[in-house]
Amino acid sequence: GAVVSQHPSRVICKSGTSVKIECRSLDFQATTMFWYRQFPKQSLMLMATSNEGSKATYEQGVEKDKFLINHASLTLSTLTVTSAHPEDSSFYICSARPGREVDGYTFGSGTRLTVV
Amino acid sequence: AQSVAQPEDQVNVAEGNPLTVKCTYSVSGNPYLFWYVQYPNRGLQFLLKYITGDNLVKGSYGFEAEFNKSQTSFHLKKPSALVSDSALYFCAVREKAAGNKLTFGGGTRVLVKP
Numbered sequence: 001g002a003v004v005s006q007h008p009s010r011v012i013c014k015s016g017t018s019v020k021i022e023c024r025s026l027d028f029q030a031t032t033m034f035w036y037r038q039f040p041k042q043s044l045m046l047m048a049t050s051n052e053g054s055k056a057t058y059e060q061g062v063e064k065d066k067f068l069i070n071h072a073s074l075t076l077s078t079l080t081v082t083s084a085h086p087e088d089s090s091f092y093i094c095s096a097r098p099g100r101e102v103d104g105y106t107f108g109s110g111t112r113l114t115v116v
Numbered sequence: 117a118q119s120v121a122q123p124e125d126q127v128n129v130a131e132g133n134p135l136t137v138k139c140t141y142s143v144s145g146n147p148y149l150f151w152y153v154q155y156p157n158r159g160l161q162f163l164l165k166y167i168t169g170d171n172l173v174k175g176s177y178g179f180e181a182e183f184n185k186s187q188t189s190f191h192l193k194k195p196s197a198l199v200s201d202s203a204l205y206f207c208a209v210r211e212k213a214a215g216n217k218l219t220f221g222g223g224t225r226v227l228v229k230p
Contacts, residue, residue, distance in 0.1 A: 004159075006159065009157075010157075034217075034218070041223075041225075042222070042223070043206065043220045043221060043222045043223050044160075044206070044220045046217060046218070046219075049217070091157070093159050093160070095159075095160075095218075104150055104162045104165050105150075105162075105218060106162070107152070107159035107160040107161075108159050109158050109159040110157065110158060110159045112157060
């Protein structure tokens with residue numbers, strides 16, 4: 001079946017540094033990918049929609065300059081957390097839809113970011 | 117705007133007993149409904165979906181869900197729960213008018229005790 005690979009699975013970084021998270025569709029092309037953030041014991045909150053070859057669409061309240069999204073190819077979207085702070089520590093998950101409009105979405109395995 | 121509610125934060129059930137996880141939704145048009153399961157520090161795994169057709173949908177790992185339009189519900193069920201079913205379950209809705217966005221419920225933690 002369709003697979004979305006997310007890397008790294010876990011990262012620890014120092015405050016003020018930037019971290020890049022990669023999301024790859026392994027056996028399908030994804031013109032659109034989605035980035036979610038999940039706080040402990042909470043639901044997934046959509047951060048942004050990543051569009052291949054164009055600018056990402058950010059949800060209200062999400063700082064686009066802090067969470068940089070690049071979708072340069074049909075199989076890769078990246079999320080860069082710039083100038084990370086401890087409050088950015090969270091679980092980040094990407095997803096893509098491998099098939100038709102009525103099909104479900106495939107999710108990456110997530111990235112646990114800890115900013116110290 | 118579309119929304120999803122999962123009224124129970126946690127459901128406890130004994131192994132072998134029936135399991136039900138509740139979900140209600142709100143959309144202005146026809147909904148596409150999904151159930152996902154999440155294990156610790158992992159992404160979401162697809163269980164089942166309702167798009168159209170039969171109201172009773174069968175999915176992975178013996179799970180099923182019933183779409184009830186009048187009650188705007190899409191409860192997840194399993195006739196006989198396993199300890200390995202212990203996880204976090206999310207209901208999600210997508211309305212065609214909302215583009216490709218999935219809206220998730222708050223999640224329900226299921227604990228199956230041996």
